[in-house]
Amino acid sequence: MSQAFHGGGVRQAAEQFGLPADSFIDFSSNLNVFAPRVAAVDWEQWSSEISRYPEPDSQSLSEQLARFYHVSTDHILPTAGAIEALYLSARLFVGCKIAVLEPAFSDYSRAFSGLPCSLERIFLEPDLWDRPATVLARKTEVVTEAIERLIRRAPGRQVEGEP
Numbered sequence: 665m666s667q668a669f670h671g672g673g674v675r676q677a678a679e680q681f682g683l684p685a686d687s688f689i690d691f692s693s694n695l696n697v698f699a700p701r702v703a704a705v706d707w708e709q710w711s712s713e714i715s716r717y718p719e720p721d722s723q724s725l726s727e728q729l730a731r732f733y734h735v736s737t738d739h740i741l742p743t744a745g746a747i748e749a750l751y752l753s754a755r756l757f758v759g760c761k762i763a764v765l766e767p768a769f770s771d772y773s774r775a776f777s778g779l780p781c782s783l784e785r786i787f788l789e790p791d792l793w794d795r796p797a798t799v800l801a802r803k804t805e806v807v808t809e810a811i812e813r814l815i816r817r818a819p820g821r822q823v824e825g826e827p
Contacts, residue, residue, distance in 0.1 A: 689767075751775045767793070 678685040702710075722742035730737045743749040754775035761782040764773045776783045 747771060754779060757781055 674685050674688050674690050677683075677688055725742050726737045726740040729740045729742070733740075741749075741752070743752065750771055757776070758779050758781055761784065762776045763784045763786055764776070766773070766785055766787050773783065773785055
């Protein structure tokens, strides 16, 4: 995994462009603003269990996550963070046609640019930034083709008539 750049320079951008820092959207953050809210009782339980990093082989973390998500530990791969997971998962799509809608977190494109795949970067006009992905997919043929390819090539999924 090679990472030459990192985002988060909101203060510097505000100074450079003479704008307030809160007028920028920082796509380098590992936040999902659409994630469901965590109930206070759940957060209280989880936060009390956060006390140290797991052991080096991440065995207990894998076991806890497998129990929580009701899957086998074979389906859990702890990483050193979201970026490592992104770069590792990008490797699953070698040989595929990939579409990345932008503006977005720059590592999305970067994760695929070093791999033997066809990367299509689609720059959206500002009036499309807040549209649901399904609307964008209908409007953008490349995205529709990429999603179709991604679904067909998903690990463990076999489509009738394809190897």
